[in-house]
Amino acid sequence: MKVIVAIKRVVDFNVKVRVNPNGSGVNLANVKMSMNPFDEIAVEEALRFKEAGIATEVIAVTCGLAVCQETLRTAMALGADRAILVETAVELQPLAVAKLIKAVADKEQPQLVFFGKQAIDDDANQTGQMFAALMGWPQATFASKVVKVGEKLQVMREIDGGLEMLEMKLPAVVTADLRLNEPRYVTLPNIMKAKKKPLEMMTPAVLGVDVAPRLATLNVIEPPTRSAGVMVANVKALIEKLKNEAKVI
Ligand code: AMP
Numbered sequence: 001m002k003v004i005v006a007i008k009r010v011v012d013f014n015v016k017v018r019v020n021p022n023g024s025g026v027n028l029a030n031v032k033m034s035m036n037p038f039d040e041i042a043v044e045e046a047l048r049f050k051e052a053g054i055a056t057e058v059i060a061v062t063c064g065l066a067v068c069q070e071t072l073r074t075a076m077a078l079g080a081d082r083a084i085l086v087e088t089a090v091e092l093q094p095l096a097v098a099k100l101i102k103a104v105a106d107k108e109q110p111q112l113v114f115f116g117k118q119a120i121d122d123d124a125n126q127t128g129q130m131f132a133a134l135m136g137w138p139q140a141t142f143a144s145k146v147v148k149v150g151e152k153l154q155v156m157r158e159i160d161g162g163l164e165m166l167e168m169k170l171p172a173v174v175t176a177d178l179r180l181n182e183p184r185y186v187t188l189p190n191i192m193k194a195k196k197k198p199l200e201m202m203t204p205a206v207l208g209v210d211v212a213p214r215l216a217t218l219n220v221i222e223p224p225t226r227s228a229g230v231m232v233a234n235v236k237a238l239i240e241k242l243k244n245e246a247k248v249i
Helices: 037-051 066-078 094-108 127-135 188-194 235-244
Strands: 002-006 009-011 033-035 057-064 082-087 112-116 139-149 152-159 162-169 172-176 199-202
Touching: 002 037, 002 094, 002 127, 009 066, 033 037, 033 066, 037 057, 037 066, 037 112, 037 139, 037 172, 057 066, 057 094, 066 082, 066 188, 066 199, 082 094, 094 127, 112 127, 127 139, 127 172, 139 162, 152 172
Parallel strands: 002 057, 002 112, 057 082, 082 199, 112 172, 139 172
Antiparallel strands: 009 033, 139 152, 152 162
16 A cells, blocks of 8 residues: 655754744744654654555655755655655645645545654644545544554554554554654665655645645744742741742642
């Protein structure tokens, strides 16, 4: 079966982001960008499906600027067979991405589409769910284990109270959580090999998808800086401060 993995290029998780002075968003100039960490886990899971003989082909798909080709090359260096970039300069919101991936899935007819559980830049946690709804496919989000049993998929989900096991028919959508697996590293020979793998470019217009934003960002602000703590002499002084200064007890 064919497997698609949706990957997003985001600000690297090690970068301390800075807000633009005019509050329009986060400053992306000269900032290191990487594959969204949850998408690395999604790619790894798809590759394990291929290595287990379950998946026949793994296709990495991303939507965004032309530079996102780098992220797709990384996915192919990890082991994806080919890649598709839906190129656009429009700042994409989850619904637009879900529609674009749907258009790609309608062409490619995969049996399984992996997403990351959320992108660490917008923290939306929406795209996989919206895609599943648009396709009318079952979905298992926050997956920590995925097993194919016959023609069905059994997925362990991380939920507030513990773990939940779901079974669903294919075609289906799975969004990857942190503990699903430990992604492999990219090796130099595989980076070289990935340069020769096919990378197809398309546009939202060719796919017939309107990607115009539906939401407007009004203002982005830094979190307030924490004020310095104080040392208190004893428990009595602490209680006194909590009662009369912080007024929390
Ligand atoms: P979000 O709903 O924005 O938190 O993103 C959830 C997941 O959707 C990500 O982990 C990716 O798998 C996928 N995704 C989000 N944005 C894009 C994009 N521009 N291109 C491809 N996949 C995306």
